[in-house]
Amino acid sequence: MSKNLVIVESPAKAKTIEKYLGEGFTVRSSYGHVRDLPKKGLAIDVKDNFKPTYEVAPDKLALIGELSKLARQADIIWLATDDDREGEAISWHLKEALGLRESNIKRIVFREITKTAILKAVENPRKIDLDLVNAQQARRILDRLVGFELSPILWKKVQAGLSAGRVQSVAVRLVVDREREIENFKTTSAFVVKALFDLENNRVLEAELPRKIAIQGDAMQFLEKCKEAIFSIKNLEKKPAKRSPSPPFTTSTLQQQASVKLHFSVSQTMTLAQKLYEAGHISYMRTDSVNLSQEAISGAVNQITNEFGKEYVQTRQYKTKSESAQEAHEAIRPTNFAVREAGGDSGERRLYELIWKRAIASQMADAQLEKTVATVDISTTKEDLIATGEVIKFDGFLRVYTETSIDEDDEDVKGMLPPLQIGQILNLNNMSATERFTRPNARFTEATLVKQLEEMGIGRPSTYAPTISTIQKRGYILKDAKDGKQRQYQRLVLRNKQIKVETLTEIYGAEKAKLFPTNLAMVTNDFLVEHFGKIVDYSFTAKVEKEFDEIAHGKMKWEKMLQLFYGDFHKTVEDTVQHGERANSARVLGIDPKTSKEVTVRLGRYGALAQIGVANEETGETPQYANLLKGQFLETITLEEALDLFKLPREVGFYKEKPILASIGRYGAYLKYNEEFISLGKEHDPLLIDSETAIKLLSARDALGEFEGKSMSAGTGRFGAYIKHDGKFYSLPKGITINDLTNSKAIEIILAKRKTEAEKLIKEFSERPEIKILKGRWGAYIAVGKDAFKLPKEWKDNPEDLTLADCLKITGIGDKKTEPKTESKPTEKKAPAKKASTAKTAEKKTPAKKTTDKKKK
DNA sequence: CAGTGAGCGAGCTTCCGCTTGACTT
Numbered sequence A: 001m002s003k004n005l006v007i008v009e010s011p012a013k014a015k016t017i018e019k020y021l022g023e024g025f026t027v028r029s030s031y032g033h034v035r036d037l038p039k040k041g042l043a044i045d046v047k048d049n050f051k052p053t054y055e056v057a058p059d060k061l062a063l064i065g066e067l068s069k070l071a072r073q074a075d076i077i078w079l080a081t082d083d084d085r086e087g088e089a090i091s092w093h094l095k096e097a098l099g100l101r102e103s104n105i106k107r108i109v110f111r112e113i114t115k116t117a118i119l120k121a122v123e124n125p126r127k128i129d130l131d132l133v134n135a136q137q138a139r140r141i142l143d144r145l146v147g148f149e150l151s152p153i154l155w156k157k158v159q160a161g162l163s164a165g166r167v168q169s170v171a172v173r174l175v176v177d178r179e180r181e182i183e184n185f186k187t188t189s190a191f192v193v194k195a196l197f198d199l200e201n202n203r204v205l206e207a208e209l210p211r212k213i214a215i216q217g218d219a220m221q222f223l224e225k226c227k228e229a230i231f232s233i234k235n236l237e238k239k240p241a242k243r244s245p246s247p248p249f250t251t252s253t254l255q256q257q258a259s260v261k262l263h264f265s266v267s268q269t270m271t272l273a274q275k276l277y278e279a280g281h282i283s284y285m286r287t288d289s290v291n292l293s294q295e296a297i298s299g300a301v302n303q304i305t306n307e308f309g310k311e312y313v314q315t316r317q318y319k320t321k322s323e324s325a326q327e328a329h330e331a332i333r334p335t336n337f338a339v340r341e342a343g344g345d346s347g348e349r350r351l352y353e354l355i356w357k358r359a360i361a362s363q364m365a366d367a368q369l370e371k372t373v374a375t376v377d378i379s380t381t382k383e384d385l386i387a388t389g390e391v392i393k394f395d396g397f398l399r400v401y402t403e404t405s406i407d408e409d410d411e412d413v414k415g416m417l418p419p420l421q422i423g424q425i426l427n428l429n430n431m432s433a434t435e436r437f438t439r440p441n442a443r444f445t446e447a448t449l450v451k452q453l454e455e456m457g458i459g460r461p462s463t464y465a466p467t468i469s470t471i472q473k474r475g476y477i478l479k480d481a482k483d484g485k486q487r488q489y490q491r492l493v494l495r496n497k498q499i500k501v502e503t504l505t506e507i508y509g510a511e512k513a514k515l516f517p518t519n520l521a522m523v524t525n526d527f528l529v530e531h532f533g534k535i536v537d538y539s540f541t542a543k544v545e546k547e548f549d550e551i552a553h554g555k556m557k558w559e560k561m562l563q564l565f566y567g568d569f570h571k572t573v574e575d576t577v578q579h580g581e582r583a584n585s586a587r588v589l590g591i592d593p594k595t596s597k598e599v600t601v602r603l604g605r606y607g608a609l610a611q612i613g614v615a616n617e618e619t620g621e622t623p624q625y626a627n628l629l630k631g632q633f634l635e636t637i638t639l640e641e642a643l644d645l646f647k648l649p650r651e652v653g654f655y656k657e658k659p660i661l662a663s664i665g666r667y668g669a670y671l672k673y674n675e676e677f678i679s680l681g682k683e684h685d686p687l688l689i690d691s692e693t694a695i696k697l698l699s700a701r702d703a704l705g706e707f708e709g710k711s712m713s714a715g716t717g718r719f720g721a722y723i724k725h726d727g728k729f730y731s732l733p734k735g736i737t738i739n740d741l742t743n744s745k746a747i748e749i750i751l752a753k754r755k756t757e758a759e760k761l762i763k764e765f766s767e768r769p770e771i772k773i774l775k776g777r778w779g780a781y782i783a784v785g786k787d788a789f790k791l792p793k794e795w796k797d798n799p800e801d802l803t804l805a806d807c808l809k810i811t812g813i814g815d816k817k818t819e820p821k822t823e824s825k826p827t828e829k830k831a832p833a834k835k836a837s838t839a840k841t842a843e844k845k846t847p848a849k850k851t852t853d854k855k856k857k
Numbered sequence B: 001c002a003g004t005g006a007g008c009g010a011g012c013t014t015c016c017g018c019t020t021g022a023c024t025t
Helices: A011-021 A058-073 A085-098 A115-123 A130-157 A168-183 A216-226 A251-262 A266-278 A294-308 A346-361 A446-455 A464-473 A519-531 A540-552 A558-579 A639-645 A691-702 A743-766 A804-811 A824-845 A848-856
Strands: A004-008 A025-029 A076-079 A105-107 A189-198 A204-208 A231-243 A367-378 A384-394 A425-437 A477-482 A485-495 A498-508 A511-517 A587-591 A598-604 A607-612 A624-627 A650-655 A658-665 A668-673 A676-679 A710-717 A720-725 A728-731 A771-776 A779-784 A787-790
Touching (some): A004 A058, A011 A115, A058 A085, A076 A085, A130 A558, A251 A266, A251 A346, A519 A607, A624 A639, A650 A691, A710 A743
Parallel strands (some): A004 A025
Antiparallel strands (some): A189 A425, A607 A624
C-alpha cells in the first residue's frame, strides 16, 4: 500500500479528513502559514525586484521538522490547503520549506468537508498555481511596505509606538469621519400626524398622515381643519406579500447578529465559534461564503421535515454579493442539523442555537403575509390618512428565525387591523401632531464597523476581530457608552374638538458599546489623510485587489505592479520625512480671565490636555495642566469647558475633620477621602456636588458596619451601586440604593450573591462528575478519577472560589479528553445518567469552606 | 484605576493574513 501525506491548514479539519480517506493516508495540519516575512525588519529587497526573504517562524520549526520527516516517508504529498489566494501560498511555502520535489506533490482543493468532496478532490489533483501564489506575495509585500514605512513616520511626526496599515488606518478613518459627521449634523424637526379612532368592542384604529409637516403653524392649521371633519373608510386594499430568509452565516454576519441578539463582542463570538468548531459542532467559522453543501442541505431538509413538516421545506442556493469573497469554505452551519443543542457553556450554547436557527431557516419556506392598507378620508381636506396592518398567513422560516436589524431605526411592528368596511364612519378619539427630529448616522459598533469594512472589501474573515482589537489597543478607538441628553419637543393634540399644545421632554442620543475615536485617532488620521490620501482612501484596497486579480490570472507581473505602486509611494514617504511638519494638534482657545494667560489644548504624551500659560525659564513659570475628559475633543472643546477642567480637584467639605476632595479620573468622577476613592457615578457632578451630599455619601458607607470581622463599604461605580467587602464587590439588586442599606441588608446581599455563585458552581461541576475538590492533609487538591492535582497557592486555602474553568486549566484535562473516540451523540446520552452522582459532588463542593473551619478548630 | 506633561537620547515600536498555542508544583 502506498503511503500518502495530506497537509491541510486546520487540525480539526485534519481529523475529519483522515476519517474519510482511511488507510494509507496520514493527514496533518500546517496550522496556517508556515513561512512569512520575519517579524522584524522590512525583509524586502526593493532594489532587487522586491525580493522577499522568508523565514520559518521560530514556533513553527518543530512542526516543519515533523512534517518533513513524514514527507520523506511518503510516496505522495497532497497539499490540501484552502482553495484561495492564501491557501495556494501556504502550499507553495510548504513545498519550499519542506524541500519537496515537484514529482511527488499533488495540489488538491475542496470547498466543503464532506466525503464526496474529498474523494472527488483526490481524483482531480493539479499543480500549484504560481500566478495565484504571486498574487499573494504581492499582497503580502505591499502590506509590509505600507505598514513598515508608514508606522515609523508616525513615530517621528506624531507619537512613538503608533501603527498604520492598509486596513487599520481605514477602519480608524471610518470612525473618525463618522464622529465628525455626527458633530456637524444639523438636526431638523417636523411634525408627524397620527389619529386614533375608537371602534366597537374596545378596539382602536391607528392611522397616519403619509407626509410630515415641517412647521408647527402648518401642523396647527391641519388640526384646525380636522376639528369639524367626518372621518370614513374610503378604501381597503389587501395584498399578499412574502418574506424570505437570509442566507446562512458568514463570519461577518455571524458577528453582527451575535452582537445585536446576544450582545457578544466580535472577538467573543469568534472564541466561542472556535470552540464549537473544534468540538465538531459547526463548520469552519472564518468564511465569506453563503454556500451550503448538498449534504448539508439534505440534512437541513430532513430536520425541517421531521420537526416542522414538509410544507416548511424550501431549499435555496445563495450567491454571495461581495466581490472580494474568495469562498474557500462553506457558510457557517451545524455539522449535524439533528443536534439541537451543543456547546460547553452557555455562551457556546447560545451561539450554536443562533447558527442552527439561521442555517435551518435558510432552507425553509418563505413566510406568507397579507398586508392591509386602509385609507381614511377626511371630509374637510383633500388629504387622506393611512392605516397599515400585516397578518402572517403562513409563518414559514419565521417559525425559527427572525433577523434583527443592526441599525437602530427600529421600524414599529405592525399588527393586524381590526375589521373594517368601506364607507364606515370612524369616531375620532384624538389626533396628534408630534414633533420628531432627524438623527445623524449612529456611531459604529464593533459589528457595524465589520459590516462596513466587509462591504468595502477591506480585511478578511480571519482579520475582522483582530483589526477591531488592534485599533482599540493602539489607543485610536474606545468602546464606550454615552449618556443621552434631554430636549424638549412640541405636541399638538386635538381631542373633543379642542386643540392643546404640550411641551414634553425626551432623552435622546444615549448609546452603549459604541466606537468613539480618541483625539490621537483624529490627529493621526488627519496626518495620514494629508500626506497619504491615496493609501487611506476608502477605495484603495478595492483598487489593489483588482491588480492582485490580474496577477492571479497571469495578466500582470507582480514585480511590475509593486514597482508602479512603490515608486510614487516611497517618494511621498521620503518627502514627508524630510519636509513634513510634525503633526500639530495645538489650538489656542483664548485667555484665562483669572491669570490673563493663554489657554491652549494639544495632544500630550498621555492624551489630550489643556494648558494655561507657557513654561518660561527666566521667570521660572510653569504652566498648569489638566486632562481633557473622555468625550471632549481638541477640535471642539470651548474655552469655558477647558477652564472648568482646572477647577478640579476641588475641596468639597469636611467629614470627621478631614477634607473631602472631588475630581475626575480616567474612569469618571470620584470623591477622595482618607486616601480612599468613592466613585460618584453619573448622578453627581464633581464640579457641583455640595458638602452635604458628599458627607451623606460618606456616612452611608460608614453606617454599614462589619461582617465576618471585615468592614463593609458602599459606593457607586462604573457599573452601578455596589457593596465592597473583603476586597470583593457585590452589586446592589434593582430597586435598592445606597441610602437604603443597613448592616443587615448588606449582609443579606452578600450572602445572596455567595449563594447564587455557589449554585452556579454546583451546576457547572455537576456536568463533570469526575472532577472533585477534596481536602487533604496539606490543603485542598483536585481529584479526577484516581489522579490528584495540586492546587496553586492562591487556591489552597479557599478552594471554594475555584471555577470549573480553573480546574480544567490546572488539571490540563480540556474538553478534548472526554471525546477521544466518541461522536456527538453519546455525550448527550450520558447527561441524564450522571445525575445520581451529581448531588454528592455538589455537596462536597459547597461545604468545602466549612470543613476547613472545623479542622482549624 | 484615580498622576503624569521637559530632558541625557540607547534601543525599541510597526503591517495583513493564515492558524491554534499553554511555564509550574
